[in-house]
Every structure is written in C-alpha cells, then in structure tokens.
Amino acid sequence: MDIISVKQETDMKMMEILRILYEKNEILGAKVISEELEKRGYSLGERAVRYHMHILDERGLTEKIGYRGRQITKKGVSELKKGLIYDQVDFTFSRVQEKMFNVTLNPLTLQGSVIVNISSINELDAIKTINNVFESGLAVSSHYNITERNDKTYFETVCGTTIDGLMQQKGIISKPLYGGLLKVEDYTPINFIEQIAYEKTSITPLEAFTNHNNTSVLDVANDGTGIIPANFRVVPEVKKDEVIALLDSLKKIGICGVIHMGQPGESVLGIPVPESMIGIAIIGGVAPLCAAQEEGYDLDIKLADRYDEYNNMITPNYLMNLPLKKVTNPTNENKVSFILNKIFNLISQVDYDVDNEKGNIIANISYVHKEDIDDSIEVMKELYKSKPEYCMGKRYSVVETNEEDKVGLATICSLTMDGVLTKQGINSTPVYSGILDIYGSNRRFIELISYTGSSVDPHEIFIKKGMHDIHGSLNNEGKILASVHSVNYVARDKTIDTLNSLKEVGLEVLNIGKPNEYTYNAKIEKYNFGYVLSGGLNPIVAIKEQNIPVEVKSIEKIMNFNSFEEL
Structure with missing residues (x-):
C-alpha cells in the first residue's frame, strides 16, 4: 500500500467535498455530503464532515449559508481545478467511467440523460458557425442546447462518451483508450496523427487538443480535408453483433458519430488493437465547438461536463449523417508513434x-x-x-x-x-x-x-x-x-x-x-x-x-x- 501522510489523506477528503459541492451546484448540509462521500469510498460521519468543512471555510474555499449548509466559493472552484494532482491524475479517468455509468437514455423512448460538452459563448455569431458544422454532420448527435446562466450563454453538445455509456448499459464492455486528432483527406479518414491515453492524465485527452491551431474541422466540413477531434475505444469481439445493433438503433434517434469499427485484433486508423478486441473510432462531440475556435471565437470548452435530458434538447429539422466516406485502409501502415519509444x-x-x-x-x-x-x-x-x-x-x-x-x-x-x-x-x-x-x-x-x-x-x-x-x-x-x-x-x-x-x-x-x-x-x-x-x-x-x-x-x-x- 502506498504511503500517504495524514495531511495528504485529509486534503484528499476535503478535495472530494469540494467536488461534491461543485457537481451538485447547490447548498448542501453535512448529512448529504457524508452520504455522497460514502458512495465514493470515504467513511466520514456528519461530525467529521463538519470538521473538514470548518477548515475549508477558514481557507475561503467554502462558505456557510445559515443553517442550510455550505456552498463552494470562487476560490474553491479555482482550487478544485488545480486539484491535488496525485488525486486528479487518477480521478480524470474515473470521472469518465462515472459519466458512462450515469447515462440513462433509452433509445426506444428517448427518455433519459446523455453526457454533454459545454462551452461559454462570448459572441453569439459563433453559434452560426457551430450550426453550419452540425448541418455538415460533423458531430456525435444532431441534438444540442443553448442555455443562459449567470448572464452567460452556453452551448451544449452530446459527448461521444455517451455511446460508451449506452454500451455499458447493455452489458457491453467499452474501454475508452485514447483521445486525439484524426487526419481526413477527401472525406476519407486516414489515420490518427496525435493521441493521449485517458489514463494517468489530469487533463482529458480531447481537452488537450481543443485549440484552434490543432484542428481544422471547418476545412473538413467545407472541402473534406483536414484534422478533426476523435476518440478511440475497444470492445470485446464476442459483443460485435450487439454493438452493431445498438449503433443502428442510435442512428435512428440522431446519434451517429462512429467513424470506423474494425475487425477483431485489427489496427484501426493507425492505433493497435489487442487480440480478441475490436477498435471503434468516434468523432469528438466538441467538433462543432472546435470549428468556432478555428474562426477566432473565444470559447471555454469543458468536455463531458454535465448531463442533459435527451428529449429536452433542441432537435433540428434535418437527419444527422456523418459526411465521412468508408475507411479504405483501416489498418493503415502509418502506425501512431508513441513518444516514449522515441524517448x-x-x-x-x-x-x-x-x-x-x-x-x-x-x-x-x-x-x-x-x-x-x-x-x-x-x-x-x-x-x-x-x-x-x-x-x-x-x-x-x-x-x-x-x-x-x-x-x-x-x-x-x-x-x-x-x-x-x-x-x-x-x-x-x-x-x-x-x-x-x-x-x-x-x-x-x-x-x-x-x-x-x-x-x-x-x-x-x-x-x-x-x-x-x-x-x-x-x-x-x-x-x-x-x-x-x-x-x-x-x-x-x-x-x-x-x-x-x-x-x-x-x-x-x-x-x-x-x-x-x-x-x-x-x-x-x-x-x-x-x-x-x-x-x-x-x-x-x-x-x-x-x-x-x-x-x-x-x-x-x-x-x-x-x-x-x-x-
């Protein structure tokens, strides 16, 4: 067992309390926080929670609101974003798994929640660009939301991890491995040119690549050639037929971000796949938001940030259809190079x-x-x-x-x-x-x-x-x-x-x-x-x-x- 000091263990518990307050986004009492901590593996009674909350108050990370409980402060949100890095590195992938577990969408009834990416929009003209990308089909889903909170406009898109959650819901193991950048030529996916593993990172892979200098989603939408964000997962080959059936059912309700599904043990777009597993590449749900960044709009993109009820999202009057052609060279000799080998x-x-x-x-x-x-x-x-x-x-x-x-x-x-x-x-x-x-x-x-x-x-x-x-x-x-x-x-x-x-x-x-x-x-x-x-x-x-x-x-x-x- 790793050696963790008493201070580090206390800090981890307080960081988890901050996460709970941030994710719930409401005033919470010690009883509710204690129950939430229990779900996350921390056995902390109400009295102990109050003790930790008192420390957080003194640090200015939380504030007491009468007898109702505590809420996180702006300073607390800032501290949470910096995080305890030894905890944050492990937590990032855990957060992806948590989001997958909480997907509740029923493809037959359209009832239930999906994971969404969210970005603040400072200039409303950016929405026109985003909508143009939606119309081109370069998105996970045709559904989106535009919301107003705290005098800010936010644009929400369906995250590709929703598909992993729906597979998990059906008893299909889906393991997200990488997020990265995919090269496209004449609307044909060629190969991943950059990627980061989901595990052992404090920043989600696609978040690392959401920069206007990295992607060229608009070029792909207009001319079929450029770089788009994409992620990669593997599923067991014995579940292939079930996966195909699920993906077909999702297309009917406007979720169709799958770029390519490989054969068992076959490399997919330059990424190696383990024996008896199947690789699946899915376009990043942030692709429309990346397009707005490419045009110079200032966006603050947060991946897999929250959930939305799918049937409450805006549905355009056109059918969603990914404009990419069938992959002609799925195994691709241009294997993705890992930096550690070069090192x-x-x-x-x-x-x-x-x-x-x-x-x-x-x-x-x-x-x-x-x-x-x-x-x-x-x-x-x-x-x-x-x-x-x-x-x-x-x-x-x-x-x-x-x-x-x-x-x-x-x-x-x-x-x-x-x-x-x-x-x-x-x-x-x-x-x-x-x-x-x-x-x-x-x-x-x-x-x-x-x-x-x-x-x-x-x-x-x-x-x-x-x-x-x-x-x-x-x-x-x-x-x-x-x-x-x-x-x-x-x-x-x-x-x-x-x-x-x-x-x-x-x-x-x-x-x-x-x-x-x-x-x-x-x-x-x-x-x-x-x-x-x-x-x-x-x-x-x-x-x-x-x-x-x-x-x-x-x-x-x-x-x-x-x-x-x-x-």
Whole structure:
C-alpha cells in the first residue's frame, strides 16, 4: 500500500467535498455530503464532515449559508481545478467511467440523460458557425442546447462518451483508450496523427487538443480535408453483433458519430488493437465547438461536463449523417508513434561523461527569425540570471536551418538526465510532463500528462494552450514546465551523487524525493523515488511570452555538448 501522510489523506477528503459541492451546484448540509462521500469510498460521519468543512471555510474555499449548509466559493472552484494532482491524475479517468455509468437514455423512448460538452459563448455569431458544422454532420448527435446562466450563454453538445455509456448499459464492455486528432483527406479518414491515453492524465485527452491551431474541422466540413477531434475505444469481439445493433438503433434517434469499427485484433486508423478486441473510432462531440475556435471565437470548452435530458434538447429539422466516406485502409501502415519509444531511443544515445564534461546530449530545437535572435538570447540570459534552477543548464546553441530567414535555437532537454543516469547503470524513466505552480517557496504540479500512451510531448500541449507563466515565476508567482522521473529506491544514493555532479555544469534538479513519496504532489510507483527537473523549453517559452515569434519544438535530436555555448 502506498504511503500517504495524514495531511495528504485529509486534503484528499476535503478535495472530494469540494467536488461534491461543485457537481451538485447547490447548498448542501453535512448529512448529504457524508452520504455522497460514502458512495465514493470515504467513511466520514456528519461530525467529521463538519470538521473538514470548518477548515475549508477558514481557507475561503467554502462558505456557510445559515443553517442550510455550505456552498463552494470562487476560490474553491479555482482550487478544485488545480486539484491535488496525485488525486486528479487518477480521478480524470474515473470521472469518465462515472459519466458512462450515469447515462440513462433509452433509445426506444428517448427518455433519459446523455453526457454533454459545454462551452461559454462570448459572441453569439459563433453559434452560426457551430450550426453550419452540425448541418455538415460533423458531430456525435444532431441534438444540442443553448442555455443562459449567470448572464452567460452556453452551448451544449452530446459527448461521444455517451455511446460508451449506452454500451455499458447493455452489458457491453467499452474501454475508452485514447483521445486525439484524426487526419481526413477527401472525406476519407486516414489515420490518427496525435493521441493521449485517458489514463494517468489530469487533463482529458480531447481537452488537450481543443485549440484552434490543432484542428481544422471547418476545412473538413467545407472541402473534406483536414484534422478533426476523435476518440478511440475497444470492445470485446464476442459483443460485435450487439454493438452493431445498438449503433443502428442510435442512428435512428440522431446519434451517429462512429467513424470506423474494425475487425477483431485489427489496427484501426493507425492505433493497435489487442487480440480478441475490436477498435471503434468516434468523432469528438466538441467538433462543432472546435470549428468556432478555428474562426477566432473565444470559447471555454469543458468536455463531458454535465448531463442533459435527451428529449429536452433542441432537435433540428434535418437527419444527422456523418459526411465521412468508408475507411479504405483501416489498418493503415502509418502506425501512431508513441513518444516514449522515441524517448528511450534518444536516451540510449546519450553518452555525456560527467567527469570530462564531453559527449552527446538530447536537444530541443526551436526556430526564430534571424532578426530576433539577439533579443531571444537576451531573454534566455535574463531567465538564467534570475532563476537558473528553472533552466536545464546555462547553455544554448544557434543552429543553421534550410530557411533563409530562420535559425534554430537549441536548449538542453531534461531527458538528457535520464540518459546520463542510464549510462551510469541506473534505470531512470521519465513518467510525467507537467505544469509546476510556483507560489513563493511552495511548488506543486497542477497539471500532469503521462509520457506513456502519448504521441506528442505533453509540454508542447501545455505551451499551445498557454498554460505557462515563466516570467511570473521570476517573482515567485508563476507556472513553469517541469517533468517527473522515476528510479528504483536501491539506486537512490548513486543517483543523488550523479545528479550532484551534474549541478556543477548548471544541470540542476528541482527536487529529489524519497521512496514511496509524493514529489511535488506527483505520485511515484511503489519502491521507487521521483526526481523533478525543469523543462528545457522554459527559456524558449520565456521568449514566446515576450511576443517574439518562435516555433517551439521539443525532443528534437542528439547534439554534442561542446557545440553549445554558455549564456
């Protein structure tokens, strides 16, 4: 059993109380909260609930409303969104399963609830764009809702996870595996080009990719070629006929987001499928909302956020029909590449020698215009001068490119440390990429994505979504890129010695944990310990934050350490 301190266990209970208040969205008393906690595996009597609520009140996360009970505050909602990351990483997939279980729609009567994605709409013109995508058929369902709450307009679409819930309702095991981006050419689905696994992430996969720079739903709607959000699950092959029958019944009521259903054990659109299982790709229910983002509308998209009664949703006067053609090459030779495979191969090529300070390291190479190179280097110098621990070393390299007006700007990638340790006979594994919140002397991860099951370096996702604040960290109130690495506990002393020797050349470690200990709230496997490194891209992101155009790229290639110069 993992070692959890009394404080961590108390924090987890209070975080669960905040979740209950947020999800119920009403004033609740201790009795109701105690009953809800019991359902979630926390045995906490009313008296104990009142004790925890008193602490939450003192922190300003909840407030007492007379004798009726408590409600969550804005500060409490903010804290909940940051969450206890060791709890949040596990909770994200659990939340998907919870949503699936609570789907109650009966396809025959149209009675019951479905899962919906929701987004605030600041400009009502965005609704026209969204409706155009619905008319093209690029959605899970033809049903939607437009609601008004707290002087804001919200648009709700049916989430693809509803289909998983309906299968579960019929006794069919449906296991969501990935959410990602699917390439389409001439209305024909080609293959997944990016994906993130549902498990071991604090941010839902499609949420990670809901950015106007990632999708091109409008292009697919208009011309049949582009990138759309999609998710992927597997079902047992023995249930194939039942799955087909269910999907046929759903088409009749306006739910028809299935892109492709494979054969047993057959890869689907580049994603491998286990033996005796069938892969199914479904369009992301947020596709219409992504289209509005592509046109520049400011949307705050929340995936699988709540439930709606299906027969109370708006039904257009046209039949829903996904406009995509039949997949011509379902198994696709272009298999989705997992970032961890690339990482292990690069780590294996690191031969940097700690003693003579020579050898190959892993480099990130981003690209800036030649006229901006001097300003860019000055920004990097300022960051290193102020907070050297937020940089992965004090070195950089200007790399020539094939483009006349651009140069590459290389920084040392933090995965170099895994390579150096591996060369020393220590098995060091990168576990998570994340956002580390800096507040005074306090540091904690507020977002984490596992390298396992991801096709893209998570740091690139965080950068695209603008979740960083490198310059804020200079004043001890910001957010930096960081990563979590794991080593077996028996190698801890040797690891510490090696990491200490690297500090002499500017390669610093933010934190080295103890076995079975949470490291900046990141959970480490039993019998292992974790260490945390700043992201090698922090100096590059600092440049971006100064409005200097930069094309950010991570984990690019092997370079010789001596080709770098000091800041």
